[in-house]
Amino acid sequence: MSVTKPTPLSGFPELLPAERAVEQQVLDQLRATFELHGFANVETRAAEPLSQLLRKGEIDKEVYILRRLQAGEDGEDSGGDAGDPNTLGLHFDLTVPFARYVLENAGKLDFPFRRYQIQKVWRGERPQEGRYREFTQADIDVVAAGELPFHHDVEVARVMAEALSRLPLPPLRLQINNRKLIEGFYRGLGAPDVASVMRVVDKIDKVPADIVATMLVNEAGLSDDQAKQCLALAEIRSSDSSFVERVRALGVEDELLETGLQELATVISGCAGVATERFVVEADLRIARGLDYYTGTVFETRMAGFESLGSICSGGRYDSLANDGRTSYPGVGISLGVTRLLTPLFTRKKLTASRSVPSAVLVALPDEGSREQCIVIAAQLRARGIPTEVAVSAQKYGKQIRYAERRGIPYVWFPADSDSAAESGAPIGHQVKDIRSGDQLDADPQTWTPPAEDLRPQVVRSEP
Amino acid sequence: MSVTKPTPLSGFPELLPAERAVEQQVLDQLRATFELHGFANVETRAAEPLSQLLRKGEIDKEVYILRRLQAGEDGEDSGGDAGDPNTLGLHFDLTVPFARYVLENAGKLDFPFRRYQIQKVWRGERPQEGRYREFTQADIDVVAAGELPFHHDVEVARVMAEALSRLPLPPLRLQINNRKLIEGFYRGLGAPDVASVMRVVDKIDKVPADIVATMLVNEAGLSDDQAKQCLALAEIRSSDSSFVERVRALGVEDELLETGLQELATVISGCAGVATERFVVEADLRIARGLDYYTGTVFETRMAGFESLGSICSGGRYDSLANDGRTSYPGVGISLGVTRLLTPLFTRKKLTASRSVPSAVLVALPDEGSREQCIVIAAQLRARGIPTEVAVSAQKYGKQIRYAERRGIPYVWFPADSDSAAESGAPIGHQVKDIRSGDQLDADPQTWTPPAEDLRPQVVRSEP
Incomplete structure (x- = not known):
């Protein structure tokens, strides 16, 4: 067409x-x-x-x-x-x-x-x-x-x-x-x-x-x-x-x-x-x-x-x-x-709205081989009513964060890196970053929940 | 027209x-x-x-x-x-x-x-x-x-x-x-x-x-x-x-x-x-x-x-x-x-649906003079997300219950009767009746809440 x-x-x-x-x-x-x-x-x-x-x-x-x-x-x-x-x-x-x-x-x-x-x-x-x-x-x-x-x-x-x-x-x-x-x-x-x-x-x-x-x-x-x-x-x-x-x-x-x-x-x-x-x-x-x-x-x-x-x-x-x-x-x-x-x-x-997509979380993709792991994390978040999408491709994390920024998605989730955990001996767990404040914290995909007001796009009103 | x-x-x-x-x-x-x-x-x-x-x-x-x-x-x-x-x-x-x-x-x-x-x-x-x-x-x-x-x-x-x-x-x-x-x-x-x-x-x-x-x-x-x-x-x-x-x-x-x-x-x-x-x-x-x-x-x-x-x-x-x-x-x-x-x-x-109206509660009307009191009760229930309507007219309670039955409204609320309380000396408080079971209980409009599944019409499926 x-x-x-x-x-x-x-x-x-x-x-x-x-x-x-x-x-x-x-x-x-x-x-x-x-x-x-x-x-x-x-x-x-x-x-x-x-x-x-x-x-x-x-x-x-x-x-x-x-x-x-x-x-x-x-x-x-x-x-x-x-x-x-x-x-x-x-x-x-x-x-x-x-x-x-x-x-x-x-x-x-x-x-x-x-x-x-x-x-x-x-x-x-x-x-x-x-x-x-x-x-x-x-x-x-x-x-x-x-x-x-x-x-x-x-x-x-x-x-x-x-x-x-x-x-x-x-x-x-x-x-x-x-x-x-x-x-x-x-x-x-x-x-x-x-x-x-x-x-x-x-x-x-x-x-x-x-x-x-x-x-x-x-x-x-x-x-x-x-x-x-x-x-x-x-x-x-x-x-x-x-x-x-x-x-x-x-x-x-x-x-x-x-x-x-x-x-x-x-x-x-x-x-x-x-x-x-x-x-x-x-x-x-x-x-x-x-x-x-x-x-x-x-x-x-x-x-x-x-x-x-x-x-x-x-x-x-x-x-x-x-x-x-x-x-x-x-x-x-x-x-x-x-x-x-x-x-x-x-x-x-x-x-206007605070974001153009329903997603509250973007699950970042460390590499294409981790897609299945990322899909599981997204499903765990969705099970608690958190709209979530998985990154389209395994670009550098900086690019994935900019993807979220452009759409107004407030959180980027970084999956636990089992490989580097094995290499360094210290397990690196899941982390979630609030890209508005820059705060990045350890988080469990089974329990982490954002504040209720982040669950859907917020209506933003500009007064004259 | x-x-x-x-x-x-x-x-x-x-x-x-x-x-x-x-x-x-x-x-x-x-x-x-x-x-x-x-x-x-x-x-x-x-x-x-x-x-x-x-x-x-x-x-x-x-x-x-x-x-x-x-x-x-x-x-x-x-x-x-x-x-x-x-x-x-x-x-x-x-x-x-x-x-x-x-x-x-x-x-x-x-x-x-x-x-x-x-x-x-x-x-x-x-x-x-x-x-x-x-x-x-x-x-x-x-x-x-x-x-x-x-x-x-x-x-x-x-x-x-x-x-x-x-x-x-x-x-x-x-x-x-x-x-x-x-x-x-x-x-x-x-x-x-x-x-x-x-x-x-x-x-x-x-x-x-x-x-x-x-x-x-x-x-x-x-x-x-x-x-x-x-x-x-x-x-x-x-x-x-x-x-x-x-x-x-x-x-x-x-x-x-x-x-x-x-x-x-x-x-x-x-x-x-x-x-x-x-x-x-x-x-x-x-x-x-x-x-x-x-x-x-x-x-x-x-x-x-x-x-x-x-x-x-x-x-x-x-x-x-x-x-x-x-x-x-x-x-x-x-x-x-x-x-x-x-x-x-x-x-x-x-x-089909369990009822034809969103209302979970019908507030019964003892007499037309009590409408304001009933509106306040309804507002108290709605404040907790309970869809509520007030009876159209002060018919006998039996007729008001049948009004609810016809529409599938599960609960009828009977307001506290301040007049008879004064007459008998014993205050008669608010009561709510589940018209499916017939159970009728004392209830406080500030706190009573029906089970979540009663808050909106339930989808009723009949298998072949």
């Missing part, structure tokens, strides 16, 4: 081994947290019929359609005709396939069903930083058949907050709001068209406040006073429940608003234990989430220094993930954009 | 949560073994240009082509035209993308490069048992820039043998041969066209021996005696190096044959330590592997009771994975068909 040097494909990021080691540890950490909370893993197939994928009109343009190169010859399936609902496309998120999976397997699943799903998704978008054509998402959702108690909103927020707070990332800010709160507020305010108020307020991050106020008057039919009230609401944020008093101080009364205030206060206090200086959880009353299927709690997450990425972890409560005519399946979930989060950190050299 | 009940897509198998838990443990076990031997993980993008994918003529018909639904509108990329080499297709194995990755990143990788790769691949084949349109493969390869010493053949065989022997599977048989051995034998025998002898002998599993003999005479130009010798070679198998004497007894002499015999004997003895009653490693001189890029060691693997699946784990030595004009990249590798292996075992109920 002779080929000319290939070049990267825009929008399809790939990682070098050390970067992938970091990504693996991030995914391991996410999985560990999700499973500690009882979330079961699910993977769905990459392809769905277009009839499923095009349900959400707004992103149909981003779908990749599949066609078998020889389709049609056996008359078996469609030739990738965009008008044929059986044509397959790659999933562009994990929610649509999960909804389909829940309906398809409803009789075999136990509800409420907690699931996490970590998979690649594909969108034919124009690539730019934070937007890729292939990327990994990590979703958690709790779905019920019939009714889903509110406390699952708190659960989902807390689980993702715990997961995020353990990752090796710049400071994060989990921003939470509640659609009932803002809808109730606009309704209580007497807005003639609540939906158009939400549409305008959603622009608040991109448009100056005075222009938003004008739009609220012109497009959403509010009075100047009402518009001012809406802007005042959107400015409220707090990392405790003090936002409740500030909303009440605006003097708007509404039953839905009251429910929303209570729900949001409950979610905020439920996450309080997770918050740290580097991980802020706060009520932020400007968060609305454009997607109109959210009906209560909504989440977004910003990463310090990477605000241009937008929200890297978003979600909320939806009253109906799926519906089979008899049963409705409400849910609450959050989706973390793993690639979106990590790729800019790799690109800017903010995150 | 209201939808009618969807049906499965033929060739795209999906797993229920308990089955996925088994698959996850299999993948974890593979990864652990690969990393213990110093293999670094790599993931490549799912899509490659058709110009890369169609290099191997024989499977181009199986490729899925990608097209953006709105392609052409922005004039940016091809509209999925099969004649355009820039058109993207989904990868159908992990070798082609890995070869491209090695060339693309050659300057950033350290050689010899040990990598493992566990990803989904797609083929537009007609679905049947063991053949899917979407399936997971787990590959290991060692690749060098320039020369790759032979001992890596032994290494790769041994690593995959170790990995396979630890999986919860029916008995396996790893069959190893060497292309130099059979090519040298045919050459030493005086065959006029070695390649056509190999093509005929490769049919030996499907065609009766006397017909193969006739074909060797008619199609490969052998004498009756030569044909008989070829069949005699193909019948040789042994799980030690005794095959060497049996080949020599056939009286054929050739330098390449001699090299092949030595290499094969070295691989077999290198794997001897891994063999058990349920995991046989043997030299099998009929194994040829159709693909003509193998140049030395070749591997296949059969699973007892599932012979119709063919080889579930195959590979070998190739002299050139890739070539950039200056440097050639030889390698040796094996590819395990994870989906091909597991899906038939799931379908026939040979393999």
